Amino acid sequence: xxxxxxxxxxxxxxxxxxxxxxxxxxxxxxxxxxxxxxxxxxxxxxxxxxxxxxxxxxxxxxxxxxxxxxxxxxxxxxxxxxxxxxxxxxxxxxxxxxxxxxxxxxxxxxxxxxxxxxxxxxxxxxxxxxxxxxxxxxxxxxxxxxxxxxxxxxxxxxxxxxxxxxxxxxxxxxxxxxxxxxxxxxxxxxxxxxxxxxxxxxxxxxxxxxxxxxxxxxxxxxxxxxxxxxxxxxxxxxxxxxxxxxxxx
Amino acid sequence: xxxxxxxxxxxxxxxxxxxxxxxxxxxxxxxxxxxxxxxxxxxxxxxxxxxxxxxxxxxxxxxxxxxxxxxxxxxxxxxxxxxxxxxxxxxxxxxxxxxxxxxxxxxxxxxxxxxxxxxxxxxxxxxxxxxxxxxxxxxxxxxxxxxxxxxxxxxxxxxxxxxxxxxxxxxxxxxxxxxxxxxxxxxxxxxxxxxxxxxxxxxxxxxxxxxxxxxxxxxxxxxxxxxxxxxxxxxxxxxxxxxxxxxxxxxxxxxxxxxxxxxxxxxxxxxxxxxxxxxxxxxxxxxxxxxxxxxxxxxxxxxxxxxxxxxxxxxxxxxxxxxxxxxxxxxxxxxxxxxxxxxxxxxxxxxxxxxxxxxxxxxxxxxxxxxxxxxxxxxxxxxxxxxxxxxxxxxxxxxxxxxxxxxxxxxxxxxxxxxxxxxxxxxxxxxxxxxxxxxxxxxxxxxxxxxxxxxxxxxxxxxxxxxxxxxxxxxxxxxxxxxxxxxxxxxxxxxxxxxxx
Numbered sequence: 048x049x050x051x052x053x054x055x056x057x058x059x060x061x062x063x064x065x066x067x068x069x070x071x072x073x074x075x076x077x078x079x080x081x082x083x084x085x086x087x088x089x090x091x092x093x094x095x096x097x098x099x100x101x102x103x104x105x106x107x108x109x110x111x112x113x114x115x116x117x118x119x120x121x122x123x124x125x126x127x128x129x130x131x132x133x134x135x136x137x138x139x140x141x142x143x144x145x146x147x148x149x150x151x152x153x154x155x156x157x158x159x160x161x162x163x164x165x166x167x168x169x170x171x172x173x174x175x176x177x178x179x180x181x182x183x184x185x186x187x188x189x190x191x192x193x194x195x196x197x198x199x200x201x202x203x204x205x206x207x208x209x210x211x212x213x214x215x216x217x218x219x220x221x222x223x224x225x226x227x228x229x230x231x232x233x234x235x236x237x238x239x240x241x242x243x244x245x246x247x248x249x250x251x252x253x254x255x256x257x258x259x260x261x262x263x264x265x266x267x268x269x270x271x272x273x274x275x276x277x278x279x280x281x282x283x284x285x286x287x288x289x290x291x292x293x294x295x296x
Numbered sequence: 297x298x299x300x301x302x303x304x305x306x307x308x309x310x311x312x313x314x315x316x317x318x319x320x321x322x323x324x325x326x327x328x329x330x331x332x333x334x335x336x337x338x339x340x341x342x343x344x345x346x347x348x349x350x351x352x353x354x355x356x357x358x359x360x361x362x363x364x365x366x367x368x369x370x371x372x373x374x375x376x377x378x379x380x381x382x383x384x385x386x387x388x389x390x391x392x393x394x395x396x397x398x399x400x401x402x403x404x405x406x407x408x409x410x411x412x413x414x415x416x417x418x419x420x421x422x423x424x425x426x427x428x429x430x431x432x433x434x435x436x437x438x439x440x441x442x443x444x445x446x447x448x449x450x451x452x453x454x455x456x457x458x459x460x461x462x463x464x465x466x467x468x469x470x471x472x473x474x475x476x477x478x479x480x481x482x483x484x485x486x487x488x489x490x491x492x493x494x495x496x497x498x499x500x501x502x503x504x505x506x507x508x509x510x511x512x513x514x515x516x517x518x519x520x521x522x523x524x525x526x527x528x529x530x531x532x533x534x535x536x537x538x539x540x541x542x543x544x545x546x547x548x549x550x551x552x553x554x555x556x557x558x559x560x561x562x563x564x565x566x567x568x569x570x571x572x573x574x575x576x577x578x579x580x581x582x583x584x585x586x587x588x589x590x591x592x593x594x595x596x597x598x599x600x601x602x603x604x605x606x607x608x609x610x611x612x613x614x615x616x617x618x619x620x621x622x623x624x625x626x627x628x629x630x631x632x633x634x635x636x637x638x639x640x641x642x643x644x645x646x647x648x649x650x651x652x653x654x655x656x657x658x659x660x661x662x663x664x665x666x667x668x669x670x671x672x673x674x675x676x677x678x679x680x681x682x683x684x685x686x687x688x689x690x691x692x693x694x695x696x697x698x699x700x701x702x703x704x705x706x707x708x709x710x711x712x713x714x715x716x717x718x719x720x721x722x723x724x725x726x727x728x729x730x731x732x733x734x735x736x737x738x739x740x741x742x743x744x745x746x747x748x749x750x751x752x753x754x755x756x757x758x759x760x761x762x763x764x765x766x767x768x769x770x771x772x773x774x775x776x777x778x779x780x781x782x783x784x785x786x787x788x789x790x791x792x793x794x795x796x797x
Binding site: 074076077126129130131133134135137138141144146147149196197199200201204205206208209210212214215216217218219220221222224250251255259260261263265266269286 | 321322335336340383385386392393394395400545547575576578580581582587649653660733759771779780782785
């Protein structure tokens with residue numbers, strides 16, 4: 048049954064979108080799910096009707112329901128139910144409209160340069176000045192990572208969590224949720240200069256698409272020294288077993 | 297105590313040495329490299345991280361005269377126990393900064409950790425089994441009523457008459473740190489579960505290291521029989537108010553009413569207004585930060601009549617912070633400030649995005665309605681309308697008496713109920729429009745916890761919506777759409793018939 052397949056595929060995607068909310072407690076806003084589902088349904092429909100036979104198959108059950116004389120009863124039921132369903136859905140939509148949703152990019156494009164600590168940092172090509180010590184003096188490097196850890200646990204723990212998974216003990220009260228650093232799809236995709244920018248300038252330094260008005264990330268240039276910021280970046284990669292992307296990649 | 301603590305640790309299974317490696321990487325940041333609860337994060341956490349060299353654990357299901365928690369207790373306190381998790385996304389101990397380590401350490405790693413933890417205090421294996429739950433009494437109305445009477449006598453002194461943790465005693469744990477009795481109406485904050493069995497276990501075992509005693513200890517003046525402990529556990533568990541547990545995406549819906557709006561929390565009107573609940577997080581973003589908050593959630597109701605809007609803010613606070621009340625002064629942690637509450641809106645119309653949620657900025661200011669509890673016995677509460685362009689640029693607006701701004705609060709048995717009232721339209725005020733969403737944020741101050749100025753708890757931007765009509769949504773559009781669908785069907789039938797003919 049091609050129609051069944053169509054329904055199942057769409058249900059699968061719907062379940063996928065619902066999953067973060069049900070399993071991890073990070074619900075995707077319902078307005079976003081509605082928007083995604085619209086595109087998913089349209090896309091699946093396009094793919095499944097790409098050949099004439101496919102389209103014929105997909106619509107056959109609907110056609111037979113409308114035209115097959117033996118299905119008159121089902122047709123009459125559908126006729127009676129359809130206006131009621133339409134009226135009810137409008138009723139509930141009007142009763143529970145969703146609040147406006149601000150689309151937000153989690154990893155917006157960084158600016159060309161950042162002004163902080165009385166200097167201008169050109170982000171293009173900017174490296175962590177402490178990174179080279181990793182090879183030159185592993186013992187000193189380990190000590191720096193430990194110091195970075197102390198910076199983290201005195202300043203960042205509350206939101207980003209003791210597991211660095213973005214679930215600190217106050218994270219549940221925040222929207223958007225703090226960023227996780229674990230997993231290969233977080234800081235492993237970023238260069239250290241990007242983290243430097245995010246930490247130093249915080250939420251208020253985000254471009255408009257990053258949601259500067261709702262991010263709870265402080266601008267740490269007022270509280271941490273430049274060295275502390277570079278050290279905490281070393282710690283974030285070391286603790287999670289991630290490697291930063293380099294400018295050579 | 298040291299004599300018992302000196303029990304041999306050789307009996308512990310797993311490898312304390314393997315546990316040590318995990319400990320240094322994962323745990324030492326809070327619990328300290330030697331386990332003394334003095335890691336770099338310790339001073340910023342409330343409750344403070346456990347001093348593991350003492351061998352005293354709050355999460356314990358073995359009898360009061362057994363020093364060591366069971367193996368299962370150790371596993372649960374390290375792994376986190378998702379079965380009672382009341383806060384979505386949080387897998388650790390509720391009300392603390394201890395996350396659940398199950399996903400990181402795995403079952404074997406957790407056993408190694410438990411062994412290492414025991415070795416830090418020389419704590420041996422428990423010799424007695426966990427207390428029995430076999431005598432469970434069903435939490436029916438009779439048991440709960442018996443428990444209510446017992447609760448008043450044995451528990452209310454610390455937990456308060458309504459169980460909101462507002463007993464007027466200054467409590468400290470064995471390390472001298474301040475502890476607050478549990479607010480029993482917030483089941484989702486219970487560290488080791490909030491079911492009657494969990495509460496029975498706490499009542500029977502006590503919470504080691506704190507002033508929560510074992511009520512099974514016959515030497516205690518307040519000892520209770522097994523039946524009595526079940527009754528009181530059933531009652532305590534019944535105090536939970538799960539409807540007040542905040543859920544994501546909640547909107548403050550302002551009820552539309554005819555006539556005047558009430559300034560008292562007891563007005564019947566509030567019964568029909570829907571309640572919105574929000575979690576609060578401490579202000580740890582800029583300026584003087586609040587690292588050890590005492591308030592964690594707020595309940596909000598709202599009503600409007602087309603000209604004015606009223607908000608009812610309710611939150612549980614263990615103290616009234618009234619400086620002329622000797623008990624309040626005694627219980628306060630340091631200097632006593634008044635309590636406070638604030639509602640924040642964008643100033644004027646929202647164009648191209650909301651203002652910065654932390655009190656706006658120079659480009660997009662916010663408007664704040666700020667209430668403070670009385671500072672002296674005159675009972676006069678303070679209310680002000682503020683305009684802020686960032687937390688360092690706050691100015692007080694002069695509003696005429698006629699404008700209709702008012703706020704009034706009542707403190708009773710561990711709960712503040714404060715009503716705010718103001719005009720729907722005034723210069724640079726929030727852009728309220730019937731049927732539309734308005735950004736709104738809340739902040740609370742607990743003066744007994746040293747909250748003052750930037751030290752407070754808050755929400756981010758939430759949404760408030762002014763209902764259009766008193767009885768609910770209109771029927772016109774649903775009927776129109778239903779009718780349209782029917783007409784389309786009839787048209788189709790007509791055309792089909794025409795084609796056949």
